[in-house]
Amino acid sequence: MQNMKDKHEPLVSVVIATFNMSQYLPGAVNSVLAQSWQNLEVIVVDDGSSDNTAGSMKRFGNDSRVRYIQTENRGQPKAKNRGLAEAGGEYIAFCDADDLWHPSKLIVQMPLFENPKVGVVYSEVSYIDQYGADVSKPQPYPRYSGIVTKKLVIKNFVPFGTAIIRRACIDKNGVFDENLPMGIDWDLWLRYSIDWQFQYTPEQTYIYRIWSGQMSKNYRSRYDNAFLILNKFLNLYPDTLPNTLIARAWADMYVSRGMAIACAERTFSEPLKDILTGLRWDSTYWPAWRSLAKLMLRRV
Structure with a gap:
């Protein structure tokens, strides 16, 4: 070049x-x-x-x-x-x-x-x-x-x-x-x-x-905006991505927020709710299962 x-x-x-x-x-x-x-x-x-x-x-x-x-x-x-x-x-x-x-x-x-x-x-x-x-x-x-x-x-x-x-x-x-x-x-x-x-x-x-x-x-505000951005993008370009990938994107969003809160605040119930919501979006998403195990074992 x-x-x-x-x-x-x-x-x-x-x-x-x-x-x-x-x-x-x-x-x-x-x-x-x-x-x-x-x-x-x-x-x-x-x-x-x-x-x-x-x-x-x-x-x-x-x-x-x-x-x-x-x-x-x-x-x-x-x-x-x-x-x-x-x-x-x-x-x-x-x-x-x-x-x-x-x-x-x-x-x-x-x-x-x-x-x-x-x-x-x-x-x-x-x-x-x-x-x-x-x-x-x-x-x-x-x-x-x-x-x-x-x-x-x-x-x-x-x-x-x-x-x-x-x-x-x-x-x-x-x-x-x-x-x-x-x-x-x-x-x-x-x-x-x-x-x-x-x-x-x-x-x-x-x-x-x-x-x-x-x-x-400011991780909470950052994730609040990330949810808005993902929703905005999917509404603007509804036919761009397959449904399986959309489900994975939402799964990652919930799991990532849950782990951020768990790491920063050392809490359990709110991160658990987010991770379980992520798994409902995509039960095959292995980072969600890994995050759930880390949360349950208090390794975050």
């Missing part, structure tokens, strides 16, 4: 939506600007921050590649969509304000768009703590390439910040759902998977920061 750096480099727009992340935001912006890929722009959308975000962005005031947009606090989906509306690139990428990019991210991922059927290119992740020290963490899910809807409906295996998308995906399949406060990436990937192939590279191009202030730690 010919490296796209040897040809004209298409413009990549990088959207960073931020809220009260002044301690980490400059590092995120600098990591994007440090790319080997030269043709890029960074769009920082400040979703009504009350900290020193504006002050921390002043250092980029003379860099024409960086745009800083301040808005009232309207939530992350609206902030990300504002970034998408401002983006001028043929390709669009993302970086959360508390995370970082590897310098070679775009050089690694952009050549994988050579196939015009590929709409999303994503990669593997490495982890750091709140101080920037490396954290060892196992890969949570298998990754997939190609037509991925049947896999994606079970698990969201695409780490959001690693993804680069074609603008054509937005034009054809839409932007983030502003009615969803969480899980907006899974909703987006499900819709994109209907018309586009996904391409995975095992290289670690994204550095995810694990710290106490993350929204992703």
